[in-house]
Amino acid sequence: MLTKKEKELIAYLDKKDRWITSDELAEYSLCTTRTIRNRVAKINQNNPELILTSHLGYQLNPHANLPTDGTEDRKSRIFLELLKHSSYGVDFFDLAEMLFISESTLKNDIQQLKKEITNDAIQIVFYQDYIKLTGPERAKRRYLISLLYNESDVQEKLKVSIQQMIGYISLEKLQQTIQEVLAEHTIQINQYSLNNIVLHFAISIERIRQGHSLKKSLNNNQLQSNSEFLIAGEISDKLAQQYDIHFSHAELEQLSLLFIGMQNETLTNQDSQQLSSFVDPTIITALKDVLAEVERTYLVELHDEEFFNKLAIHLQSLYYRSHYETFTRNSSLLDLKTAYPLIYDLAVYISSLIQDRLDIWFNDDEISFIALHIGAFLETQKHFRDQVTIRLIVNDYHDIGSNLSKQIEEHFGESIDIVVTEKWKTATNDYDLLLTTDRETASDYAGSVFIHPFLTSKDVKKIEKRIDSLKSQREKRKMYQAIEKFILPELYFNQIDPAGLRPREIRKQLNQRMVQTGFVDENFSHRVEKRERMSPTSFPSGIAVPHSVELEAIKSGVAIMTLQESLIWADHPINLVAYIAINKDEANDFNEFFEKFIEIVSEPINTKQLSMSEDFDEFILRLKTMVDADE
Template sequence: MNHRQKDVFRYLQSHSERWVLSNELAEFCRISTRSVRNNISKIKDEMPGAILSSSQGYRFANSEQTAVPSSEAESRETQIFLLLLKKSDLGINIFDLADKLFISESTVRTDLQKLRKKFADSGLKIKTKGNEVFLNGGERAKRKYMVSLLYGEGDFKNQLKVSVQNMIGFISMSELEATIQGQLKKKNIKISTYTLYNIALHFAIGMARIREGHAIKATGKVGRIASTPAYELSVDVSDAISERYQVQFSELEKEYFSLLFIGIQNDIQEEKMLSNYVQSDVKEALKSVLASVEETYHIDLRSHDFFVKLAVHIQSLYYRSQFDSYARNSSLQDIKASYPLIYDISVYIASMIQERLDIDFNDDEISFIALHLGALLESQQKMDQPIRVALIAENYHSIDQVIKDKLQTALGKHVSIIDEAAYKEEYDVLITTSRRVVSKQAGSVFINPLPTNSDLVRIQNRIISIQKQVQDREIYRYIDRFILRELYFNQTDPVYLTPAEIRQQMVARLVRHHYADKDYLESVEKREQMSPTSFPSGVAIPHSVVLNANKSGVSIMTMQESIQWAYYPVRLVVMVTVNPQEAQIYNVFFEKFIEILSDPVNVQLLSEAEGFESFKMRLKTLVSDSSSTVE
């Protein structure tokens, strides 16, 4: 090593107990940060494993420290993607990337090349202009890749439960959920998995807080809550939990927990109570922040339940921050390591809320936001349930476990394998090493006791086929749910109509059937003025600027001939209304619908449908045809 490299090495060696930033090294060695990176790179070449580098800086690797995990490069690629995502239009300097990630420019270029390969079929491209790097691609492609990264962080449901389980100790999170659900069933109340988890999460946090001696302080903000159904539910659930776990909840705690049950019974009084508790500036700040998160990270956070629960949490934090009484729980810190992407988004949310409301967040409070976000993403992931594979194998020298492990490795996390003891439960594919079972179970797949590549290919083809069928059936259900006869206009003659008059007719029918209010037309026209909603394929999709409909639905108008709609001739008009509470599942359907409507041949077929039933049948056929071209 030359003298500069020796200086860098010795400085890191003498500060081996911590990470050292590049500017600190640069100041000590009297060189630039770029020279620091280059010297570190050369030291690593000469002495592999001697220096660790991460987003925290550089560190000397002594014998007591573990080496950088093999996933470090993959983690860097993800960080590069996030940095490019946030600056898609402006681009980012390659030297700034190296500075932020504490790596050399050559390593950045290598990581960028790896990302280019990963983006091959994603619709995303990395472009360089001089030393500036840009991420090019459409909104849909960015969102799809971002979601794949988020889902790739692991099984939210199980791992988040582990994090919370560590926090509450001996209390079983699953039992806590069962206790809550038992009380709701007594009142014939059904809630989603996400809502149940979120309620259980808040009770778990409350129990941990009470155990540590941090009771909720009076705020005087809830008011007149005792007469609401939400409060009655809170008392029932709180008392059941108290009896089971010997944790006593105060009256203030029960009032706070009642906010978790708002909207479950669609009680207008409850919504007013929420307004009394959550200040308008908190709600407006949160709306603005979540909109910015969606725009920056290209993920869908439009869930009424998620917004309500997070608003309650932020309001509680707002009160507690005035007394410097933050939630503290070190067991939640593993979220930062386990879910770096979710945590990164949570930091972004926290920083923007902090800026708008002038409140501080510690790491634990950010972890609580990450729990909310992770639970929402986990509920969204349920849209793509794993294929259930039943396995019946000869149990000879534990060969059944060998087969199970091999299948799980080959088929990945999108497949859930259940063994013979549970195979009588519902399953999608039955795999067996028994000829006898094959002869009795139609559609089962025979494999050898030691599965060959041909066996695995056969299984994968069957699973792909089933996945397409499952996805198609889901879209069929959404077609039946959102495309309704009462909103259908068949073969309208557009000769004496303008696009504005068509929009008026369609909105009038939506209002008549209570899908939207009278002011919906104003919002639709505002969106049309921003940018016409007609497309080259021959379809127009007018819609509101905001998600403010009473019910989600799709109004269809087929026309006898084309009408000029801004820049394009249109034969099919699709007016959409979206209720915020249904945005999540509606987006799953509408993304597929838009994909079909982007093809002029498909638009032509749909516009020529003779009536409502014919239209729906043609649409379902196009869904099936588009699925068969996947892969």
């Protein structure tokens, strides 16, 4: 199902009969070029080769049909109608007429829906001309939640879906009621958690109105006496008064699970001594040990009291939730894994250590929340590493030189390091970019930029363009060098037939080659399998990147395997496998390569082209071409 933003992107391309650069699309969509690349990758995932990519940018494929959201929308509506009429079922012919589709189309949609329902407790059955949804009430609700969350853009579409579900009840008022009760308990929550709570209350309201209230209690005496049950009761009382809806005891027990572990977020600014009064000391100690281990392994410093406190409070909440397995859904999970692979991988490593030390388990969604904590912290700590050294040559150093230097620094900040030189002095080669107010000097030095003694807006644009070009060329050179260093012919498996093979057997084969060539030791595969169990390393674009959470390879390298046919790897069809080994001493260089590599293979068309390479040389050539095009 296309999101609103994806539809807007396609519509924009459809209007333009030419190649559109990522910069132009980013400016139109008010986002970054990375977001555009990820958005195009998602569109092409379900609509192969709809958007063509090249070094010129993006263009709609003139031979492809523009997608419609009909099938996915209809399946959601079919399930909602079946759920709404689950007591008696719904007439097959009436349903086809209601959806404005033919009977054969409806039959195909129902067959697809039946295949997609993986919960064996739920069944779609036919009784003469009627279709009926059978199964336990809790199982139906769980599937409805997963169906709604699987919509591509949950932040935009979830509100519409919920409002349609609860009908005359105002979604805005429902959300406001929940927030008011939480505020009375001095609890502030993020939008993800709020969406999760609103969704569950909306489903309860709809099912109660349809006569399907939960009746079987969880029989948890501790749950009934805690503050979470009280919060669920207070919200339910307000809704009962407003809309004359009665919540059973079993409903309140179920809803109270949503509030387990919630803390007052204002406490995140307290010092460590106060932190121990509302976070279990065991969790504090475990988190200190985990972050120390992260620093030793990843060489990433995470020293910050506010970051520690926020993460500790989150872990306290997660610790509670893990005991009931009532995890919060995160609609940004796939975006995080694709756009920020290193941050997500760091979160996976932290999660594995936390699970071991606290003896708990949690899912991918919760791992992504830890990634959000890490990403937010690292963003505030980010500094410009790749400064451009500028030599400014002027006729009059004392006045014009100093003033120009200040103006340029105001525009470009810490991304540059500027040195001023008078014209009569000999220019050295210790610079990346030469700026000058002298036209003769500008013509003598290739690549230099002439600027006016009093900086103009046109001068600023010229400098900015030249800096961007220099950085781009620098990144390309570094990426070429990394490709030649880390992707080697002795680690290349060409056009393997995956018939009868499972993902684990492929990982074993790749690991064996790495052991034979001296990249990893015999125990490396155990660490890779541990990482795979934490969160599958397959991507919707058609690639899997199995690797270890520790940086314990003998030397860094990437074993590549192209497949003749797709292999299902954790729900994704895979045509390309990149088995990763990282040595601690090479981590910084490898991570820069890895992040760029993931950006490239996140686009399905790139992965498809790489997987079709007939030999190692063709694979490397195609990969380098994609580096050039990925501007």
